[in-house]
Amino acid sequence: MAVSGTLLSLCIVGCSNANNTSVAATCNAPGVTREQVKIGFVLSNSGMAAGILQAVRSGVDARLGVANAAGGVHGREIVYGWQDDESDPRINLKVSSDLVDNQNVFGLLEMTGAVGGSAEYLNRQGVPVVGRAIEPVWSEYRNMFSYANPVSRNAVSxxxxxxxxxxxxxxxxxxxxxxxxxxxxxxxxxxxxxxxxxxxxxxxxxxxxxxxxxxxxxxxxxxxxxxxxxxxxxxxxxxxxxxxxxxxxxxxxxxxxxxxxxxxxxxxxxxxxxxxxxxxxxxFEMDTPAHEVYRDAMARYAPELQPPEQDIALTSYITTDLLVRGLQEAGQCLTRDAFITNLRAVKDYDATGLLAAPVDLDASFGKPSTxxxxxxxxxxxxxxxxxxxxxxxxxxxx
CATH class of the missing domain: 3.40.50.2300 (Response regulator)
Structure with a gap:
């Protein structure tokens, strides 16, 4: 697994210690403590896109519920603070920068069509961003991750x-x-x-x-x-x-x-x-074991969404799974650089069987889904x- 220079220098100091408390104290990052990692969650809860994003939060809560019930990531519970960007790029920049600068989050989960407002800023800050790529800007910055890229600079046959x-x-x-x-x-x-x-x-x-x-x-x-x-x-x-x-x-x-x-x-x-x-x-008509895991997660952690078989909810569940995978790949010494570098190195991401085909997160960068x-x-x-x-x-x- 690739290890970035930043992560390596931190690990020389603390990551060889088998005591997880010492590791967490030495190898930290914004939004990271011994007990938890805090994520910023930006969604369009109002404005033009709100109607198709109503099930998003349920999908996020279900996937994080599964992760936290299993002990979190490297012993840390995943929590989030959320903001509404009102489907407006200017407000997206405002709320994203507030989450990063004032609420000190580790990274962002962006379920919105207005992320173009904050993309350059987030890249400049080196903040990991995971979301649904419905704007071309997702093809421009390597800190931005999506399991699919339907809107890129190229078309497919x-x-x-x-x-x-x-x-x-x-x-x-x-x-x-x-x-x-x-x-x-x-x-x-x-x-x-x-x-x-x-x-x-x-x-x-x-x-x-x-x-x-x-x-x-x-x-x-x-x-x-x-x-x-x-x-x-x-x-x-x-x-x-x-x-x-x-x-x-x-x-x-x-x-x-x-x-x-x-x-x-x-x-x-x-x-x-x-x-x-x-x-x-x-x-859902394919009814795979992965769909059963999803249904169980929705019943346990997001029972308010009925029926749970909704594409927007499944999309946000998969997107959150990609976030969890990035935190896992970053290792005990959780840094933003490690998240970006190591998640890009994943060659066969398939959301535990929910994707149409596995994705190489490096080779697919900037390219549309095929x-x-x-x-x-x-x-x-x-x-x-x-x-x-x-x-x-x-x-x-x-």
């Missing part, structure tokens, strides 16, 4: 290959141009389609609550697109698809990056019937079916 296999020939895109994550993801998916020979014939801006699904549907119909790619929240994606079908469009493939949630089907299922959602983690599992919403809009074979893997495009 996976989605174009999948849509082509279902007979797609030309595509209409629908995104919120004013939101970077929506627009960037739409652009990258468009590149993937183009790489497979699928022509983009319409690129539409949609503002929830203001745009007319009927008019957007008519534009999709007029474009004669047979692939519909929608990077919107599930309720808006359902409205757009209903508008397109009502206008006479008959897409062979409708691709969504979000919406894998039974509650979504309960509300909007008929409007999403026949669409495809892609995942970088194994769906393997996904596709789920098809059944004809009545009541359940998800796993599309086989799975996963579907592609290549990073130039």
């Amino acid at each position: 996976t989605f174009g290959t999948f849509a082509k296999s279902l007979g797609g020939t030309n595509a209409a895109l629908v995104s919120i141009h004013a939101i970077e994550a929506s627009r960037t993801l739409s652009d990258q998916l468009a590149q993937s389609l183009t790489s497979a020979g699928i022509e983009v014939v319409a690129d539409l801006d949609y503002t929830p609550g203001a745009s007319s699904p009927e008019r957007v549907g008519q534009t999709i119909r007029d474009s004669q697109a047979d692939v519909l790619l929608v990077t919107l929240a599930p309720q808006d994606a359902a409205a757009v698809r209903v508008g397109a079908v009502s206008a006479g469009s008959t897409p062979k493939v409708t691709l969504l990056p979000v919406g894998y949630d039974q509650k979504v089907l309960d509300q909007f299922g008929p409007g999403l019937a026949g669409t495809y959602v892609f995942l970088d983690m194994k769906p 393997c996904y599992i596709f789920m098809r919403i059944n004809p009545t809009g009541s359940s998800f079916d796993v599309v086989t074979p799975e996963p579907v893997c592609g290549n990073v495009l130039p």
